[in-house]
Amino acid sequence: MDTIIAIVTVFLLLNIAAGLVRVFLGPTPADRLLSIQLFGTTGTAILCLLAVVDGNRNYLNIALVFALLAAILGVVFTRYWQEDDEETPQSLEDLGRELD
Amino acid sequence: MNDQPNGADEVVMFPRNLTQWSDMLLRLASFALLWFILNEGAMDSWILGVPVTIIATYASLHISPLRSWHIHPIHLTRFLLFFLQNTIVSSFDVARRVFHPDLPIQPALLRYKFRIKAETPRVIIANTTSLLPGTLSVDVTDDELLVHTLDETLPNAASLRRLEELVAKAYGLKLED
Amino acid sequence: MNLIDALTSILVVAGAVFFLAGTVGLLRLPDVFTRLHALTKADNLGLGLVVVGVSLQMDAWQDAFKLIGIWFLVLVSSATVAHLIGRYALLHGYKPWEKEE
Numbered sequence: 474m475d476t477i478i479a480i481v482t483v484f485l486l487l488n489i490a491a492g493l494v495r496v497f498l499g500p501t502p503a504d505r506l507l508s509i510q511l512f513g514t515t516g517t518a519i520l521c522l523l524a525v526v527d528g529n530r531n532y533l534n535i536a537l538v539f540a541l542l543a544a545i546l547g548v549v550f551t552r553y554w555q556e557d558d559e560e561t562p563q564s565l566e567d568l569g570r571e572l573d
Numbered sequence: 574m575n576d577q578p579n580g581a582d583e584v585v586m587f588p589r590n591l592t593q594w595s596d597m598l599l600r601l602a603s604f605a606l607l608w609f610i611l612n613e614g615a616m617d618s619w620i621l622g623v624p625v626t627i628i629a630t631y632a633s634l635h636i637s638p639l640r641s642w643h644i645h646p647i648h649l650t651r652f653l654l655f656f657l658q659n660t661i662v663s664s665f666d667v668a669r670r671v672f673h674p675d676l677p678i679q680p681a682l683l684r685y686k687f688r689i690k691a692e693t694p695r696v697i698i699a700n701t702t703s704l705l706p707g708t709l710s711v712d713v714t715d716d717e718l719l720v721h722t723l724d725e726t727l728p729n730a731a732s733l734r735r736l737e738e739l740v741a742k743a744y745g746l747k748l749e750d
Numbered sequence: 751m752n753l754i755d756a757l758t759s760i761l762v763v764a765g766a767v768f769f770l771a772g773t774v775g776l777l778r779l780p781d782v783f784t785r786l787h788a789l790t791k792a793d794n795l796g797l798g799l800v801v802v803g804v805s806l807q808m809d810a811w812q813d814a815f816k817l818i819g820i821w822f823l824v825l826v827s828s829a830t831v832a833h834l835i836g837r838y839a840l841l842h843g844y845k846p847w848e849k850e851e
Contacts, residue, residue: 544827664795
């Protein structure tokens with residue numbers, strides 16, 4: 474089991490590396506923001522798995538802080554992005570097709 | 574406070590009736606439970622834990638006022654089961670689509686008219702929408718939810734309606750048609 | 751290998767499959783909105799499976815609670831962040847990708 478978990482941990486790291494391709498390609502800032510989501514969720518999973526691989530339950534506390542920081546990062550980046558932009562954002566009022 | 578059938582939010586800083594007291598106690602209990610879990614049940618941590626719990630409850634009043642409606646435990650459980658089931662179904666759905674060689678998606682933006690008036694249930698609906706199969710909430714306006722769907726041929730309207738009904742029931746709210 | 755270890759292995763590997771789905775979606779899907787779908791849904795279930803698998807290995811019950819707390823936190827935050835990213839992408843005038851007929 475320990476081997477399997479170790480392999481999955483490395484596999485998840487590779488997932489993050491593959492996700493970095495999206496950061497490079499973009500093309501929009503929103504696409505780059507997506508990587509925060511990926512790093513947050515995958516990073517938390519890696520830390521949880523390390524708790525088993527290392528047999529050290531303190532990794533769970535790191536995972537908890539990591540999850541919290543990922544949440545804050547996402548909010549802060551979207552905020553920052555909004556304020557940074559000179560253009561007046563368009564209204565969302567006439568987008569979308571009516572349901573019902 | 575219950576004369577507002579759709580539970581329109583109202584800023585309440587101190588509990589005035591039984592429902593609000595029970596909400597306040599529920600918040601205290603939840604923060605205490607959170608502290609208990611984070612500190613792995615260590616008894617001596619309560620020297621800090623008690624004041625922190627009280628401060629957190631007080632701070633939560635500033636963010637969301639005390640509710641003036643009842644929460645129905647059975648309907649809440651039903652909602653949680655619906656939520657859990659849909660998290661699993663939607664993940665399988667997404668996984669099937671992205672692994673499929675043809676990438677079978679047909680995205681569209683849709684508007685859904687809220688029947689619930691209160692803000693907290695709407696926020697819950699908007700957040701849960703993102704975990705339903707094929708839907709992602711992108712904007713909440715006064716009376717509408719803007720949803721991006723991965724496939725417009727999915728029964729999106731039906732699942733949103735079902736979700737709204739479940740949330741309304743959990744909050745003990747009546748829906749107008 | 752006992753039963754619980756086997757169960758953990760299965761759950762963790764199944765979780766990894768969903769993480770892979772999230773990453774494949776991130777790379778294959780055509781626009782930011784569809785990519786958000788893949789990430790919020792697939793990765794969250796992936797984390798959920800990993801969390802359940804890991805909690806089976808924990809001796810102390812507090813750790814299992816903590817793990818579920820972590821999952822819940824990520825679930826709520828990623829739904830919120832997905833909403834924010836989607837909203838700002840629309841506000842900045844990005845048109846969602848549509849299938850050509």
